[in-house]
Amino acid sequence: MIGGHVDHAARLAAFARGLSEAGISAALISQPQDLYYLSGTAQPCNLVVVPGGEPTLIARRFAELARRESAVERVIEGGGFAAVVRELERHGVTGGRLGLELDVVPATLYRKAVAAFATFEVVDCAPILLAQRAIKDATEIAAMRAAAALYEAVHDTMAAHLRAGVAEHELAGEVLRALRRAGHAGLVAQRRWDAALQPEGQLASGPNLAVMSGGPMTVSGVGLSRAVPFGASARRIRQGDLVNIDLGLNLDGYHADMARTYVLGEPSHLVVEMARVVRAVQDACLEAVRPGAIAGDVHAAGLGAARELGVAEIFQGFGGEHGPYVGHGIGLELDEPPVLGPGVTTVLRAGMVLALEPKLLSPRFGAVNLEDDVVVTDGGCEVLGTVPRAVFGVQADGSLDPIL
């Protein structure tokens, strides 16, 4: 469990203020991470938040657990929208705008909600809650620092098991074993309907590094079959290969998102060059992260550095397929707003935690990828992870040498 006191009452009050400011009469929250953030429980519940009123947690199942875990005092039992309507009536709310998490609620359920809340205008309240969640408190930052330290288990696994002849999926198995032992929750939370990730992330090697496949990733790997065409494949790793791992680290619900590239044996001159360049690009991103900057500035800084260093054509992809981002927010979910992409005007503020993930991809060498998480501080930002920001050479004795 994360340490420190979490002030759920303050979170609920801030969310209620956000609803008021948006002219929303009430919100119905059902998504597990949103529930956990606001109430302290991720049990299956409907949370009714009415500005100026007492919040109610309606337990759909397992009411005893919900009651034990919840920081919301009023916990009742009931399923379906009818119980929500009754609760709204109890608060005297019978019309106006009703906020649901429309970015995740499926269309069939949305249509049922529109019918059940016929006297309301059903609107999306997820952006309000996600904007609030974007600013982490001290307890959350401590939790994410601990999550980022989980990467040490990955790093140690690479030292122990990255050898010629091991297959990507076998190496993935070793990573999973190490992570689960170290306390990884075993899954990564994402607000996505059309993509999933293996908990060990994208593990890829050699020519697979320059194949962009599957979901929203860039260095994706090709997977074990066309049915799940990303992540580790059955390819056996060879001496001299580059190996990349890019993964979400979920510790007690809070995520880090980190990536490192390893070289099995001695790196070529080109790889040494690319290792230095990707680090320089990430340095440029780090320098751009400070309160008052906008999200797009960070992307511009990374792209600018890539241009200056002559690698713009292989920055975040190649051949016309470039990921339109250099990073993203992170927290109870692996991908949170803001996207650090061109034109995104979200103002960065102290307490935001951002993943910075410049990568260079080319069929000439594969990919080098460097992802780290930073918290925005009053003066700039601070890296949360503990493993040096470098590409690493892996020697036959298991020693790891940063390429600097």
Added chain:
Amino acid sequence: MIGGHVDHAARLAAFARGLSEAGISAALISQPQDLYYLSGTAQPCNLVVVPGGEPTLIARRFAELARRESAVERVIEGGGFAAVVRELERHGVTGGRLGLELDVVPATLYRKAVAAFATFEVVDCAPILLAQRAIKDATEIAAMRAAAALYEAVHDTMAAHLRAGVAEHELAGEVLRALRRAGHAGLVAQRRWDAALQPEGQLASGPNLAVMSGGPMTVSGVGLSRAVPFGASARRIRQGDLVNIDLGLNLDGYHADMARTYVLGEPSHLVVEMARVVRAVQDACLEAVRPGAIAGDVHAAGLGAARELGVAEIFQGFGGEHGPYVGHGIGLELDEPPVLGPGVTTVLRAGMVLALEPKLLSPRFGAVNLEDDVVVTDGGCEVLGTVPRAVFGVQADGSLDPIL
């Protein structure tokens, strides 16, 4: 990769017939498993199916891969709904009912679709496709038989690593390592917006077996924290404990869903009794599965056997919290229609693959859980897995003894 020839043209033609019969002018398919089933590729695409016309795959990214993998001949590039509208116009379809997968498409995207397809009535076509997908062909059944055989890796891991003192999450790590080595895809596919699963499933022991927590599961485990309150916990397993594992086995996109309960050491009389009872209840379910039976019959058979054996109060839960099912369809997703629950009238047909999962839960002993997958045959059904349907005692030397 699964062996055998997949006739995607026949699948597309059958889906087009289903659309016609439902009075739907065209369908837009975007969900990875649906795409893979109909086209052979799971790359990010929009598939446009017009009854009587040639299907078109619109690659949103990675067009080269989509083209290489796709059984659909016409592959074009383009993003967003505008490209879909153009393709519909090309087929002369400018109005009527347009089918989308509304069970998974989020509300925000649905609302954009309603605006973009303003001349259409947007309807849900997922039930049509899922009804078609429910009947597996010989290639799919072979794939699922291979997926069920993956359970041997779990069973062997229990023999090798289930010892007093090991923590649930450490044991989960060993299971994951073994599964990933054996070819597990590393994730389980589900049409759910509000729940995720660890790939090693629900691993739980001792008193944790009688805690129903988290998502849609019954024997859920309690997880490592309240943020992810299901799956393996940090509890150290003790001599005499019951240990349950219930998991999805994804091999090349097709799933098995299996559960076994293990006893560390000698089982008590009560556990021996419960092991026999859960097997008898599953036997009753197996006997009820045949073409022409309805889904509800299988649940009734299981509940009937539980009543006869005096365990109705602990069948699928206890204390008023009973899972309203004894099984479900399975295939490219872990949970597919039909639910084998009371009142479900779906007629069972040869080629359906169903997971049968009776379980007995009680604070007195924890839980015994037995889940196996069967294919409906002309004469009844056939179990797909290879590990005996039993509760197993685990001895100190790693031998596993079925409790019969």
